[in-house]
Amino acid sequence: MTQLIWNGLFVGSFYALVAIGYSMVYGIIKLLNFAHGDVYMLGSFTGFLLLGSVSGLLGTWSLPVLLLVLLLSMLFTGTIGVIIEKVAYRPLRSSPRLAVLITAVGMSFVLEYGIRQIFGPSPRVFPVRLAGDPIFFLDARITLPQIVLMVIAAALMYFLQRYVMKSREGRAMRSIALDTQASLLMGVNVNKVISRTFFIGSALAGAAGVMAGAYYGSIDFLMGFIIGLKAFTAAVIGGIGNLYGAMLGGLVLGLLESFGTNWLGGQWRDVFAFACLIAFLSFKPTGLLGERVSERM
Amino acid sequence: MASLFGSRDRIDDLLTAPAPFVKRPEQNKGLLHPQRFMNMFGLIVFIAAMVLPFISATPYIISILTSALIYVMLAMGLNVVVGYAGLLDLGYVAFFAVGAYTSGILSTRLGWSVFETIPVVLLACVAAGIIIGGPTLRLRTDYLAIVTLGFGEIVRLTANNLAITGGPSGIHGIRTFSFFGWSFADGATLFGIDFNSKVLFYYFVLIVAGGLAVIGAARLGKGKLGRAWKSVRDDEDAAEAMGINTYRVKLSAYIIGAIWGGLAGVLMGSHLTAVSPTSFEFLYSALVLMAVVLGGMGSTPGVIIGALFISLAPELLRDFADWRYLIFGVLMVITMIFRPKGVWPANAMLPWLHRRSPMRSAAERDESDEAVVVTVPEPPEERRP
Numbered sequence: 001m002t003q004l005i006w007n008g009l010f011v012g013s014f015y016a017l018v019a020i021g022y023s024m025v026y027g028i029i030k031l032l033n034f035a036h037g038d039v040y041m042l043g044s045f046t047g048f049l050l051l052g053s054v055s056g057l058l059g060t061w062s063l064p065v066l067l068l069v070l071l072l073s074m075l076f077t078g079t080i081g082v083i084i085e086k087v088a089y090r091p092l093r094s095s096p097r098l099a100v101l102i103t104a105v106g107m108s109f110v111l112e113y114g115i116r117q118i119f120g121p122s123p124r125v126f127p128v129r130l131a132g133d134p135i136f137f138l139d140a141r142i143t144l145p146q147i148v149l150m151v152i153a154a155a156l157m158y159f160l161q162r163y164v165m166k167s168r169e170g171r172a173m174r175s176i177a178l179d180t181q182a183s184l185l186m187g188v189n190v191n192k193v194i195s196r197t198f199f200i201g202s203a204l205a206g207a208a209g210v211m212a213g214a215y216y217g218s219i220d221f222l223m224g225f226i227i228g229l230k231a232f233t234a235a236v237i238g239g240i241g242n243l244y245g246a247m248l249g250g251l252v253l254g255l256l257e258s259f260g261t262n263w264l265g266g267q268w269r270d271v272f273a274f275a276c277l278i279a280f281l282s283f284k285p286t287g288l289l290g291e292r293v294s295e296r297m
Numbered sequence: 298m299a300s301l302f303g304s305r306d307r308i309d310d311l312l313t314a315p316a317p318f319v320k321r322p323e324q325n326k327g328l329l330h331p332q333r334f335m336n337m338f339g340l341i342v343f344i345a346a347m348v349l350p351f352i353s354a355t356p357y358i359i360s361i362l363t364s365a366l367i368y369v370m371l372a373m374g375l376n377v378v379v380g381y382a383g384l385l386d387l388g389y390v391a392f393f394a395v396g397a398y399t400s401g402i403l404s405t406r407l408g409w410s411v412f413e414t415i416p417v418v419l420l421a422c423v424a425a426g427i428i429i430g431g432p433t434l435r436l437r438t439d440y441l442a443i444v445t446l447g448f449g450e451i452v453r454l455t456a457n458n459l460a461i462t463g464g465p466s467g468i469h470g471i472r473t474f475s476f477f478g479w480s481f482a483d484g485a486t487l488f489g490i491d492f493n494s495k496v497l498f499y500y501f502v503l504i505v506a507g508g509l510a511v512i513g514a515a516r517l518g519k520g521k522l523g524r525a526w527k528s529v530r531d532d533e534d535a536a537e538a539m540g541i542n543t544y545r546v547k548l549s550a551y552i553i554g555a556i557w558g559g560l561a562g563v564l565m566g567s568h569l570t571a572v573s574p575t576s577f578e579f580l581y582s583a584l585v586l587m588a589v590v591l592g593g594m595g596s597t598p599g600v601i602i603g604a605l606f607i608s609l610a611p612e613l614l615r616d617f618a619d620w621r622y623l624i625f626g627v628l629m630v631i632t633m634i635f636r637p638k639g640v641w642p643a644n645a646m647l648p649w650l651h652r653r654s655p656m657r658s659a660a661e662r663d664e665s666d667e668a669v670v671v672t673v674p675e676p677p678e679e680r681r682p
Contacts, residue, residue, distance in 0.1 A: 031439075032439040032442065096383075097438055097439065098379070099633050101385050102590050102629060103634070105387065105583060106625075106626045106630040106633065107630055109583065109622060109625060109626025109629065112626075113620075113623035113626060114623055116619075116622075116623075117619065117623060225579060229443070229447060236440075236443075267457075267458045268458065270450060271450075271455060271458075274450055277443075278444055278447060278448070281433060281436060285436055
């Protein structure tokens with residue numbers, strides 16, 4: 001029981017990190033960024049490359065090195081996120097929603113099969129595998145890397161929360177989410193803030209990618225698809241467009257999955273998660289923390 | 298009010314459409330009438346496809362042509378959902394899977410003829426369409442997109458996990474179509490020419506997918522329901538204000554898309570004689586979507602071109618086989634940014650089919666514009682609110 005809860009919270013913190021990016025972008029420009037899961041994949045491949053070169057240079061690796069690689073990967077994926085927004089989404093900002101959605105699917109294809117052309121179709125083994133002696137706490141098997149990764153995830157989410165809620169730039173973001181036109185009139189540089197949002201969201205997804213690579217040990221070019229779908233589920237469960245909702249939704253989805261796997265068996269895990277998505281959208285489309293939105297289409 | 302219903306003449310006046318300000322050239326007559334020309338053109342393409350096996354009938358060519366036709370049918374079905382009704386369906390291949398698996402299971406386990414499974418397949422597709430469309434069509438378009446994506450994965454994973462669907466290895470040994478004891482596998486001799494089972498099946502797919510599916514979807518798009526779909530796509534609130542039950546209209550588009558997909562699945566199962574979960578990955582949904590998007594959403598000739606391109610390009614460009622998905626992705630983004638209506642937009646007309654007023658030089662136009670002043674009739678005072 002404690003084990004299930006712990007596993008759920010651990011997986012859930014990954015979902016939460018990716019879901020935040022989905023939710024922030026959606027909250028600000030009402031765009032479902034399908035390529036977001038692939039940015040996560042891109043993050044783990046960046047980490048893979050960087051760790052390979054760093055461990056070649058230093059001959060060894062340690063936690064500080066891993067943190068440095070994490071930071072560099074975050075910068076890289078954040079920049080890629082900004083480029084994606086500039087190239088693919090900005091020209092279409094006033095187009096019908098269908099056009100933007102299709103572009104997002106195309107962008108996701110470009111990232112997936114671009115990486116496939118570079119790294120090949122077969123899974124790659126991450127140069128670093130985080131493993132440690134388990135600690136037993138209330139019958140739950142907890143390893144040190146799990147704690148480290150969760151602390152990193154929690155720290156990232158804490159800084160993000162401070163940034164969005166307390167800083168001037170965060171206020172600009174929230175004002176755009178409320179009313180883009182009015183923010184424009186009030187002198188907010190909307191394009192810049194949207195770029196910044198994409199940067200932050202993509203950087204967080206990249207961080208989750210590096211951490212997942214380091215923890216699970218194997219990465220492939222399609223790994224972003226399922227996690228993207230799950231992160232969206234998490235964002236919907238929490239209430240899309242809501243920062244706390246994305247965090248809560250990630251943890252709830254992690255727990256649901258953990259218990260669902262226990263009841264139904266591992267092969268039904270993804271089916272169970274997507275069934276949760278459909279159930280939530282049918283019965284509570286605003287999610288746990290989302291406000292009622294009256295707009296349609 | 299009194300003036301509005303004043304005299305009988307007044308009402309007749311109000312009911313007649315006002316004369317156009319600019320005189321338009323008349324439509325072409327005879328063979329160059331746009332609709333007639335396109336119909337003739339379609340017929341010629343159809344006959345060309347009929348003749349093709351007489352030119353070259355290697356099993357390879359017949360096989361890829363059959364697959365291409367099935368793709369055309371899938372794309373026409375998705376075109377109803379995406380092109381006409383404007384609903385993004387990212388799990389379209391799920392209906393394809395429902396059709397293929399239903400027919401495959403019934404024909405291999407219960408020994409039904411594939412032909413007899415079609416009513417059950419139709420029922421299963423309608424049920425699947427209602428199950429997935431029912432709760433989600435009230436939501437926003439992007440929610441629908443992601444739910445259909447999830448649904449596609451659910452269908453694939455379920456097929457992968459269940460025993461009745463054969464698990465990861467799928468179903469093998471699906472027989473070809475048979476009618477009242479005679480099956481395509483028997484072959485046929487007509488006018489002294491032997492047709493083997495593959496060629497017969499190709500003709501069958503050509504008639505069903507190339508003919509009935511295309512004509513059916515195109516005519517649905519032109520009818521009352523089709524106009525309702527398009528109005529919902531263009532402005533849902535306005536459509537609702539005009540008395541269209543938007544939910545029912547969207548659901549009907551969804552169900553028709555599901556039926557097209559399911560029947561294509563039956564054909565595909567029979568064509569490949571086997572179905573397995575790997576044929577129903579998200580990739581294939583995205584490919585069909587690309588066919589619709591690249592060709593032109595809502596445009597019948599465009600969608601056919603798109604489907605043929607998507608299905609035949611990998612065969613024609615073997616050297617680029619690894620690059621094709623990357624290229625398709627780039628094409629999708631570029632199309633949406635620079636040519637969002639696709640290569641053959643829905644309202645496009647071939648240049649020689651419309652008659653323009655003769656071109657005049659700029660100087661002439663300036664002169665004549667002064668000479669022929671378009672007189673805008675002043676609306677009668679009573680008509681102003």
